[in-house]
Amino acid sequence: MTDSYLSHDPENLPPVLVTGVAGFIGFHAAQRLLAQGRRVVGVDNFSPYYDVQLKRDRLAQLRPHSAFRFVELNIADKVAMEALWRTEGPFVEVIHLAAQAGVRYSLINPYEYITTNCMGHLTVMEMCRHTANFRHLVYASSSSVYGGNEKLPFSVQDDVSHPISLYAATKRSDELMSQSYSHLYNMPQTGLRFFTVYGPWGRPDMSLFIFTKAIVAGEKVPVFNHGQMKRDFTYVDDIVSGVVAALAHPPAREVNKAPHRVLNIGNTRSENLMDFIRLIEAELGRKANIEFMDMQPGDVPETFADISETTAITGFKPTTTIAQGVPRFVAWYKDYYKVS
Numbered sequence: 001m002t003d004s005y006l007s008h009d010p011e012n013l014p015p016v017l018v019t020g021v022a023g024f025i026g027f028h029a030a031q032r033l034l035a036q037g038r039r040v041v042g043v044d045n046f047s048p049y050y051d052v053q054l055k056r057d058r059l060a061q062l063r064p065h066s067a068f069r070f071v072e073l074n075i076a077d078k079v080a081m082e083a084l085w086r087t088e089g090p091f092v093e094v095i096h097l098a099a100q101a102g103v104r105y106s107l108i109n110p111y112e113y114i115t116t117n118c119m120g121h122l123t124v125m126e127m128c129r130h131t132a133n134f135r136h137l138v139y140a141s142s143s144s145v146y147g148g149n150e151k152l153p154f155s156v157q158d159d160v161s162h163p164i165s166l167y168a169a170t171k172r173s174d175e176l177m178s179q180s181y182s183h184l185y186n187m188p189q190t191g192l193r194f195f196t197v198y199g200p201w202g203r204p205d206m207s208l209f210i211f212t213k214a215i216v217a218g219e220k221v222p223v224f225n226h227g228q229m230k231r232d233f234t235y236v237d238d239i240v241s242g243v244v245a246a247l248a249h250p251p252a253r254e255v256n257k258a259p260h261r262v263l264n265i266g267n268t269r270s271e272n273l274m275d276f277i278r279l280i281e282a283e284l285g286r287k288a289n290i291e292f293m294d295m296q297p298g299d300v301p302e303t304f305a306d307i308s309e310t311t312a313i314t315g316f317k318p319t320t321t322i323a324q325g326v327p328r329f330v331a332w333y334k335d336y337y338k339v340s
């Protein structure tokens with residue numbers, strides 16, 4: 001149940017810290033909080049994993065808000081984080097989204113995953129646990145923790161001890177580290193397992209972006225596992241609704257029970273990848289030149305979220321179908337990249 005904390009005027013509440021604020025989900029989460037009247041402090045290190053200009057352009061949308069402040073830093077840098085807490089904090093609510101994302105890149109640059117996803121996660125937790133009256137750390141996990149599980153839909157009760165990529169292993173490690181910190185320090189935390197997020201201002205390494213870019217350029221569209229892929233594509237506004245709902249529902253501090261939980265945030269519809277591509281084609285008015293390829297190492301053929309616990313605890317319910325969401329992404333893409 002939501003406590004009386006949120007009955008205050010939003011602008012009189014302490015600021016929410018959003019890590020990874022120049023990233024896809026962090027940017028949208030900050031926008032939503034600002035629209036709700038909350039003050040937001042955002043941090044990001046503009047990691048060069050993908051186009052840094054896109055990150056700067058997202059941030060440029062946030063900067064005009066008087067209730068928004070930005071600090072450029074690396075979350076794994078303890079000294080910088082302590083300075084942040086001193087100068088902008090303390091923060092009693094944290095939405096931790098900064099990460100080295102991407103399954104495929106974890107085969108190429110494994111070290112970055114440990115530095116940001118493990119050391120960075122530890123540093124964020126250390127800051128929170130030394131904060132008086134700390135209220136809630138909401139952090140990003142991933143549907144990739146379900147690995148090669150074949151039982152569908154994926155439930156938070158399922159075994160997740162067999163990650164098939166280092167990315168997934170770091171996200172599962174975050175969940176385990178959080179469990180231990182909640183147990184040791186009675187610190188309320190919620191880990192959110194996001195399922196394939198898409199939408200305007202999306203990530204250039206993700207399928208919708210890659211497909212759209214290739215179709216616009218008339219280039220081959222790589223489709224893995226010969227198109228036999230299903231994904232629980234979740235629109236970014238729904239993801240942000242889940243993040244904000246989770247933030248408002250910290251697990252209770254109880255005797256002998258760590259105040260930590262993990263929740264799925266998905267659309268609960270497993271969509272065929274080829275249907276997704278057909279929607280992009282229809283929106284662009286151009287046919288895709290598809291190149292079918294084998295399955296990539298670390299990838300899974302299907303994802304599908306069971307969100308029953310998320311709905312029961314936070315009231316979260318996704319509302320956006322891919323038929324609604326894909327056109328919104330394509331409209332943004334055409335505008336941002338000036339495609340006629």
Ligand SMILES: NC(=O)c1ccc[n+]([C@@H]2O[C@H](COP(=O)([O-])OP(=O)(O)OC[C@H]3O[C@@H](n4cnc5c(N)ncnc54)[C@H](O)[C@@H]3O)[C@@H](O)[C@H]2O)c1
Pocket residue numbers: 019020021022023024025026043044045046047048055073074075076096097098099100101102115116120140141142143193194195196197198203
């Ligand atoms: N987008 C998805 O489909 C998806 C699915 C599952 C989980 N997630 C998780 O959700 C979170 C947000 O993902 P996203 O799609 O917005 O990714 P993103 O890459 O767009 O955003 C992450 C941001 O974190 C920043 N960052 C990276 N390392 C940092 C560091 N050491 N210090 C400070 N900032 C750093 C990056 O510059 C980037 O702006 C991540 O934790 C990701 O693993 C995303």
